[in-house]
Amino acid sequence: MKRFCIWLGTIVSIILIGVILISLAYAISPKSLEENLEESRAVFQKEKMYQKVIPIMYTSTLDNYTDALMLLIASYRGSEPLIDKGMNNYRIYVEGTSPYEQMANDFSSAPTEVKSYYRYWHGYVIFLRPLLAIFNYQQIRIINTIVHIILLITLCLLMKKNNLGKYIFPFISVYLIMCPPSLFLSLQNSTIWHITCISVIIYLVFKEKIVEKNLHYLLFTVVGMLTSYMDFLTYPSVTFGVLIIFVLLSENMTLKEANKKIIISGACWVIGYGLMWASKWVIASIITGKDVIENAFTAVQNRSSNTIWNNEQVSRIDVLWKTLSLQFNVVTYVILWINLVYILITCILNRKRYSMKNIKSVIIVGIPVLLIAIVPIAWYLIVANHTVIHPFLSFRTAIPLWLAVLFIIYMIINEGAKKCENMNVR
DSSP states (O other), X not given: OHHHHHHHHHHHHHHHHHHHHHHHHTTOOOTHHHHHHHHHHHHXXXXXXXXXXXXXXXXXXXXXXHHHHHHHHHTOOOSSOHHHHHHHOEEEEOTTOOHHHHHHSOOTTSOOEEEEOTTSOOTTHHHHHHHHTTOOHHHHHHHHHHHHHHXXXXXXXXXXXXXXXXXXXXXXXXXXXXXXXXXXXXXXHHHHHHHHHHHHHHHHHSHHHHHHTTOHHXXXXXHHHHHHHHOSSSSTTHHHHHHHHHHHHHSOOOHHHXXXXXXXXXXXHHHHHHHHHHHHHHHHHHHHOSOHHHHHHHHHHHHTSSBOGGGOBOOHHHHHHHHHHTTOSHHHHHHHHHHHHHHHHHHHHTTTTOOHHHHHHHHHHTHHHHXXXXXXXXXXXXXXXXXXXXXXXXXXXXXXXXXXXXXXXXHHHHHTTSOGGGSSOO
């Protein structure tokens, strides 16, 4: 009962803190917001709406449409009450234009109106608005790049410290498959990856305390809520998939305990994500007097359907196959070949130490990790509409699949030459 009260209290507290923070963010309202927004137009005038950083790679696509939307919402300086702006997420709108077109063209003499986008929390505003008060978009991109590099280095160092050094190379390999330049230059593409890295870092830093007090349920609930708070529905399930893989690799568990951990952690993440999103609909409905709940439910139904433009229906299996196939390009093949060479060399060097008994034990041990590979597949099948409409975003949903497969292979080639009692999950 005590744990339930703590869990419920945490959920309520995060929702309240979320309302307060995004409302207070709008208290930051210097003239420089508009000046830096104006300077930011140069980037959009130079780049396409869906610019490819590497022309031959679809996975290098930038989402300048959504980045423009984020900048417009974060720079709004209307006179409405703070909580009203926090819940309505206003922006200046030029009729008949997309956010990208609004940023890429001069509409200074065109009539404008105020438009709201209240279906999401837009939690990024609490970071982007203060940044935009000081920097323009090009400079914010540089800051985003630095954050990416710092998080990657920090996470790799913690992996080494936590006896996960053998997984650093496959981890970096998956990061490269995501096409880092398209993350560095896109705020929309980066949000989920930042949350993922930070959550894994927190877990690895406080692992002993989390394991000792069995706080996984709180960790995954909070991560689910933060994902919902910050994200536009890009590749959210990655924050669960990557974190649970690290939990499974880091702790000593029986197969039964590992499977139980997956189920409970997954349920907590889903509840946290769902309640956080639903709370925005309820709070926004109360404060704005608009039927946000119906609007949101309609959007959820659309995104989870297999119907796209002009009421055309697509096969969910086709959606799955086409989205996964997008990830196979020149860079991916090179990365996989490098991994294959490393794996073959390791196997040759350790060939006399391997035993079928140990290899079978490792494969059994790896089953819980391999189960996480199902998460992206389930997401693609369930959220078919969103996946097929935004493939340049949703292809990254497969990150846990890549990690699970590569980590298992590296587990086999490293642990297969050891005694099975030395492995984490028994």
